[in-house]
Amino acid sequence: MKFYYVYILKCNDNSLYVGITSNLERRVTEHNAGKYPKAYTHSRRPVTLAFYQDFAEPNQVIEFEKKIKKWSREKKQCLINENFDKLQDLSECRNATHHKYRPDSELD
Secondary structure, eight states: OOOOOEEEEEOOOOOOOEEEEOHHHHHHHHHHHOOOSSSSTTTGOOOEEEEEEESSSSSHHHHHHHHHTTTTTHHHHHHTTOOHHHHHHHHOOTTTTTTGGOOOGGOO
């Protein structure tokens, strides 16, 4: 069975890079070798693998990558650190119009 991976790299400048691949070891090596001069990680080497998750379905890996690319650095760091409680807190809607934050009088 073929697997696909979403991965997060920690770059030399402390930034985080999110990507997908079907060969994790090869891809991290390519990042560190500077295979693609126009790539985000090229000028931020060396990079280290901070997180990865495998998937059996290509569509799942693509959707997960799109999702976490939009996350804040803090949320990505929670995923890396396996701090799922804080990740859940950061994922909650904080809009004033959200039902959790409206005064009881407005619920009627």
